[in-house]
Amino acid sequence: MDHPDAAHPTTSGLSRRKLLALGGLGTAAAVVGGAVTTPGRAVAGPPFFDHPFSLGVASGDPLPDGVVLWTRLAPDPLALDGNGGMPRETFGVRYEVAEDERFARIVRRGAVEATPELGHSVHVELSGMEPAREYFYRFRFGPVISPVGRTKTAPAFHASVSRLRLAVTSCQNYPAGYFVGYRDIATQDLDLVVHLGDYIYQGPSAGNPAINRPHVPDVEIMTLAEYRIRHAQYKTDPHLQAAHSSAPFIVIPDDHEVTNNYADDAGGGAEGEVFLARRAAAYQAYYENMPLRRSSLPNGPDMQLYRRVRFGDLAQFHLLDTRQYRSRQAKWSAAQAVKGYSPGALDPNRTILGDAQEQWLQEGLAASTSRWNVIGNQTKFAPFDHKAGSGVTFDSVDSWGEGYVADRDQLLQFISSHRPSNPIVITGDAHRNWVFNLKADFSDPNSETLATEYLGTSISSGGDGPISTIYGPTADNPHMVFSNNQRGYMQVDVTPDQWRVDFRVSDTVLNPDAPMYTLTTLVTDNGKPGARRV
Missing domain, CATH: 2.60.40.380 (Purple acid phosphatase-like, N-terminal)
Structure with a gap:
C-alpha cells in the first residue's frame, strides 16, 4: 500500500x-x-x-x-x-x-x-x-x-507504559452554566479526555437566565438542521474549544444527544418511526461534530459506538453504548417494589447492552492483557438507596444499577469468575461525584468487592446548588465511598500500581473565571478492588 x-x-x-x-x-x-x-x-x-x-x-x-x-x-x-x-x-x-x-x-x-x-x-x-x-x-x-x-498517539499495543493522565467529563448544559471545567482541563497537559455523554442538551433552555446563555433555537430540537445548530452553539464555547485543542478525546453519547432517557426504538409503530427519524438526524449531527472514525458513520438511526481504545499494557478502555440496544425503562411503583427494586428491573429478559454488545464486552475483558480494564459507561452502575432509614428505594430505573439489575449482576458474576485485571467503571449522567465499591452481593455489606465505580459530576448540568460532601460508608449505602454535588470533572493519573482520581470542582459555574480546585483524592491499588481516600 x-x-x-x-x-x-x-x-x-x-x-x-x-x-x-x-x-x-x-x-x-x-x-x-x-x-x-x-x-x-x-x-x-x-x-x-x-x-x-x-x-x-x-x-x-x-x-x-x-x-x-x-x-x-x-x-x-x-x-x-x-x-x-x-x-x-x-x-x-x-x-x-x-x-x-x-x-x-x-x-x-x-x-x-x-x-x-x-x-x-x-x-x-x-x-x-x-x-x-x-x-x-x-x-x-x-x-x-x-x-x-x-x-x-497511543502507545504501541504491547508497549510497557508507566503512566497515563486523563480527564473524565460528562453532562455539559449550555444554559445552566459556564464550562469552567474545560478551562481547567486545557491547562493540564493530559494524554486523553474521555467524554461519557450528554455533550449537548436537546431541550429548550432550563438554566440560569442570569448568565444569558439560552439555547438557539430555544426549542426541543427535532431536525438535522436544529441538531447541527445546537452542536455548533456548544462548540462556540471558548473553554470547550480550548479543551478539544489540548488533547485527543474519546467520546460516547448518552441520551440528551437525542432525547431524554431514550431506549431503542421508543416502542415501534408510528411513534417509533418518528423517533427513529429523529435519532437518525441526531446521530448524523453527532458524527459531524465529533472526532470519530468512519467506522462510526451512522446508517440512518444506527451508529456503531461501542469500541475499545488501548494504551499499551497499562490500560484498555471498553466504551459502552447503553442507549441504542436497551429495553425500555421499567415502571417504578413503590407499592410493587421487590427488595426496593421495580419488578421490571429484575426481569432477566430486559437488557441495557443487548446480546451482541454484552458478548463483546465479556470477550474483551476475558482476553485483555492490560493492567487496568476501564469500562466507560453512561449511567450509574451501583444501586443507591434513596430512602433514608428503614427500607430501601432503588427507583432510578434509567440507571444500570437500579433499572437493569440482571445485566448488572451478570457482569459482576463474569468479573468474579474470569477475574480480568483491575476492572474500573467510569460513569457520568448523575450530575454529582460518587465512588462505589462494586459488590458481589449489594444486599450484603460484607460480600466481596469485585470492582470500583468512579462516577464523575457534570461540567455544568444542574447549575450551582448547595454544596454537600459525604464520605462513606453510610448505613443506607455501605458500598458508597464518596458523594459530592459540585460541578467539575475527574482527573485521573494511572500507573501500574495505582488508579488515582483527583475530583476537580468549582464552587460556581455562573462565573467563567471561577477557580477550580481538588476537593479530594481517591485511589484504587493494583490488585485490590475498591477505593480509599488519600
Whole structure:
C-alpha cells in the first residue's frame, strides 16, 4: 500500500491542480489522506468567508499510528438552515501535522473534502505516525488558518507504559452554566479526555437566565438542521474549544444527544418511526461534530459506538453504548417494589447492552492483557438507596444499577469468575461525584468487592446548588465511598500500581473565571478492588 505522503499523483476526487489552487501545496501533499472523496466535486477556492473555523479543532480515538483530526467549516455557526453559513457545495480543506507547535518540522500534509452532506465537517484519519508521540495540527481553508491543536498517539499495543493522565467529563448544559471545567482541563497537559455523554442538551433552555446563555433555537430540537445548530452553539464555547485543542478525546453519547432517557426504538409503530427519524438526524449531527472514525458513520438511526481504545499494557478502555440496544425503562411503583427494586428491573429478559454488545464486552475483558480494564459507561452502575432509614428505594430505573439489575449482576458474576485485571467503571449522567465499591452481593455489606465505580459530576448540568460532601460508608449505602454535588470533572493519573482520581470542582459555574480546585483524592491499588481516600 502506498504511504499517504508519497510523492505521486492522487487518484482521489481532489486533483493535483485543485490541491495546488487551494494554496500552493507541495508535490508531497498531492495525496488526499483519511477522507472519502468524490471525483470532480471540490471547489478549488472558497468564497470570501470570515472565520470559517469558528467551531475550533479537535482530535480523537487515538491509535498507536494515528488519530482522527476534526474541524467543521462554519463562518456563521448559528445560521437558521443549519449549514453554518456555507453554501451547498463541496470544498477542499488542507491539513498539516507537525512535531512542534510552530510547524517548523511538518511531518504530514494533505487535503480532504468538506461536503454539505456531512455539514462541511472534516474527519482526517491519520496513519503511519509514531506511537506515544505528541503532534500539533492545523487546517487551512483558502488563506485562512485554523487554531492549532495538540494531540497524541497511543502507545504501541504491547508497549510497557508507566503512566497515563486523563480527564473524565460528562453532562455539559449550555444554559445552566459556564464550562469552567474545560478551562481547567486545557491547562493540564493530559494524554486523553474521555467524554461519557450528554455533550449537548436537546431541550429548550432550563438554566440560569442570569448568565444569558439560552439555547438557539430555544426549542426541543427535532431536525438535522436544529441538531447541527445546537452542536455548533456548544462548540462556540471558548473553554470547550480550548479543551478539544489540548488533547485527543474519546467520546460516547448518552441520551440528551437525542432525547431524554431514550431506549431503542421508543416502542415501534408510528411513534417509533418518528423517533427513529429523529435519532437518525441526531446521530448524523453527532458524527459531524465529533472526532470519530468512519467506522462510526451512522446508517440512518444506527451508529456503531461501542469500541475499545488501548494504551499499551497499562490500560484498555471498553466504551459502552447503553442507549441504542436497551429495553425500555421499567415502571417504578413503590407499592410493587421487590427488595426496593421495580419488578421490571429484575426481569432477566430486559437488557441495557443487548446480546451482541454484552458478548463483546465479556470477550474483551476475558482476553485483555492490560493492567487496568476501564469500562466507560453512561449511567450509574451501583444501586443507591434513596430512602433514608428503614427500607430501601432503588427507583432510578434509567440507571444500570437500579433499572437493569440482571445485566448488572451478570457482569459482576463474569468479573468474579474470569477475574480480568483491575476492572474500573467510569460513569457520568448523575450530575454529582460518587465512588462505589462494586459488590458481589449489594444486599450484603460484607460480600466481596469485585470492582470500583468512579462516577464523575457534570461540567455544568444542574447549575450551582448547595454544596454537600459525604464520605462513606453510610448505613443506607455501605458500598458508597464518596458523594459530592459540585460541578467539575475527574482527573485521573494511572500507573501500574495505582488508579488515582483527583475530583476537580468549582464552587460556581455562573462565573467563567471561577477557580477550580481538588476537593479530594481517591485511589484504587493494583490488585485490590475498591477505593480509599488519600
